[in-house]
Amino acid sequence: MFKWVMAALLLTAFSAYADVIHQERSLYRNILVEENGDLRCLKFDEKTRSSSQSCMYKSKPQKLVFNYTKLTFASLLMIDNPQNVLIIGLGGGSLSNVIHELYPAANIENVEIDPAVIKVARDYFDFKETDKVTSKVQDGRIFIKRAALKQQQYDWIILDAFNGDYIPEHLLTKEFFEEVKSVLAPNGIVAANTFSSSKLYEHESATYHAVFGDFINVITEKNSNRIILAGFDNMPTEQSIAERVKKLRPLLSPYDVDIKAISKGMKSTKNNQDWPSDTKILTDQYSPANLLNF
Amino acid sequence: MLNKTNALIYFLAFSSGFSIMGIELLGGRILAPFFGSSVHIWGSIITVFMLSLSFGYLLGGKLSIKRPSLTKYGLIFLLASVMVVPIALFAEPIMAFIFTHIEDSRYGSLLASTALFFIPTIILGMISPYSVRLLVTDSEHSGQVAGGLYFVSTLGSALGTIITSFYMVLAFDVNTIILGFATTLGFLGLLAIAVNQLTNKESKHV
Numbered sequence: 001m002f003k004w005v006m007a008a009l010l011l012t013a014f015s016a017y018a019d020v021i022h023q024e025r026s027l028y029r030n031i032l033v034e035e036n037g038d039l040r041c042l043k044f045d046e047k048t049r050s051s052s053q054s055c056m057y058k059s060k061p062q063k064l065v066f067n068y069t070k071l072t073f074a075s076l077l078m079i080d081n082p083q084n085v086l087i088i089g090l091g092g093g094s095l096s097n098v099i100h101e102l103y104p105a106a107n108i109e110n111v112e113i114d115p116a117v118i119k120v121a122r123d124y125f126d127f128k129e130t131d132k133v134t135s136k137v138q139d140g141r142i143f144i145k146r147a148a149l150k151q152q153q154y155d156w157i158i159l160d161a162f163n164g165d166y167i168p169e170h171l172l173t174k175e176f177f178e179e180v181k182s183v184l185a186p187n188g189i190v191a192a193n194t195f196s197s198s199k200l201y202e203h204e205s206a207t208y209h210a211v212f213g214d215f216i217n218v219i220t221e222k223n224s225n226r227i228i229l230a231g232f233d234n235m236p237t238e239q240s241i242a243e244r245v246k247k248l249r250p251l252l253s254p255y256d257v258d259i260k261a262i263s264k265g266m267k268s269t270k271n272n273q274d275w276p277s278d279t280k281i282l283t284d285q286y287s288p289a290n291l292l293n294f
Numbered sequence: 295m296l297n298k299t300n301a302l303i304y305f306l307a308f309s310s311g312f313s314i315m316g317i318e319l320l321g322g323r324i325l326a327p328f329f330g331s332s333v334h335i336w337g338s339i340i341t342v343f344m345l346s347l348s349f350g351y352l353l354g355g356k357l358s359i360k361r362p363s364l365t366k367y368g369l370i371f372l373l374a375s376v377m378v379v380p381i382a383l384f385a386e387p388i389m390a391f392i393f394t395h396i397e398d399s400r401y402g403s404l405l406a407s408t409a410l411f412f413i414p415t416i417i418l419g420m421i422s423p424y425s426v427r428l429l430v431t432d433s434e435h436s437g438q439v440a441g442g443l444y445f446v447s448t449l450g451s452a453l454g455t456i457i458t459s460f461y462m463v464l465a466f467d468v469n470t471i472i473l474g475f476a477t478t479l480g481f482l483g484l485l486a487i488a489v490n491q492l493t494n495k496e497s498k499h500v
Binding site: 027138139142145283285288292 | 323
């Protein structure tokens with residue numbers, strides 16, 4: 001408890017002295033880049049501290065700051081070397097950078113609706129683009145629909161398009177998840193950064209379950225984001241997870257990702273559904289996600 | 295002077311304003327799965343609604359010259375009702391077809407909104423000028439009548455927007471709401487026709 005209070009106090013104290021080093025109004029939002037000593041953060045709204053989208057330590061840019069970003073790497077306990085990675089929602093580009101360092105041979109496609117976010121990621125967050133790492137300005141739903149038409153397949157799909165304040169409702173429906181599933185390669189995995197509280201939790205869980213069957217929740221801190229891992233065929237055994245943890249641990253520790261602790265936070269929904277069975281599934285016809293998120 | 299028939303016309307104009315904005319608001323929801331939720335989606339929808347309303351005003355005004363009647367007024371509502379139904383029934387295949395043929399989501403969404411909303415909104419746009427024609431009895435009060443009519447129908451639009459976006463989307467599927475609008479418009483059209491037939495009979499008896 002004391003630790004948390006101290007952390008909260010520290011953050012408050014820090015944010016009071018934050019310097020705004022860049023500010024612009026894009027088509028979709030206010031974009032702010034703030035600097036606090038060594039910490040540089042991307043924000044979409046000046047008022048609330050919780051609205052940080054992405055942060056980076058200037059002295060160690062490869063170190064991940066946010067817990068949910070680290071939790072995303074639980075995906076690697078479920079799949080072997082990813083070849084084709086799709087990231088919906090760029091933020092500061094830290095996920096893309098780390099995945100590129102880990103798997104230089106993998107193709108990584110970043111899809112971001114806001115061109116200003118891509119520019120800020122390049123200019124302030126060291127977002128790297130190569131012939132293997134690309135970014136595209138497009139709505140995630142349209143990108144995936146077009147990818148499905150072209151019969152493209154990805155073995156790691158990361159859905160990270162939600163910020164704390166607003167949910168693009170067409171990216172949280174049964175039909176969208178079915179489209180995601182249609183571009184998921186065999187033995188691939190979907191990792192979605194989502195919510196762990198609010199009434200939406202139940203609707204979201206029910207919707208994922210309706211499309212993907214049993215999935216895994218990854219939560220290591222209370223009242224923090226959860227990562228949903230879905231789309232896998234078989235639940236890996238404890239032994240195979242332990243083996244992968246052993247292998248991945250040295251690879252991931254430079255990024256401040258404690259894969260062992262994260263593996264402990266994985267919980268399958270099999271025989272463990274924590275939402276009422278009559279929860280309404282979100283569809284293109286019924287998707288008031290923002291109204292349910294309270 | 296607000297007799298019963300006039301009150302009915304005001305109420306019908308209110309309901310058409312309510313439906314127009316309710317449908318326009320759901321337009322964003324209908325297009326999003328194929329064309330996203332960027333700002334140009336709303337550009338497409340609002341353009342098509344404004345354009346078709348403007349044509350509707352012209353047409354409605356023209357239609358009101360020749361022997362205007364409450365029955366014809368009711369028929370406009372019936373026609374609007376029928377034209378709204380395809381939005382619920384065929385939106386999916388229409389948008390899928392446009393999506394595969396047009397890469398740019400700006401023009402895709404513009405074409406899709408045209409295909410879905412152009413005709414029903416033209417017909418709904420005919421209602422305002424026709425209402426004015428039915429209500430105006432002398433030129434002195436024509437401005438006042440038009441003002442009152444705009445007041446009622448725009449108030450309907452305001453309520454249609456807020457009630458649809460705040461409450462109806464939480465309670466119903468998009469298609470259910472659209473079909474609800476169609477049913478309401480159809481019922482109101484029949485009501486106008488029935489009232490007209492009854493008053494005609496009464497005036498013959500007198």
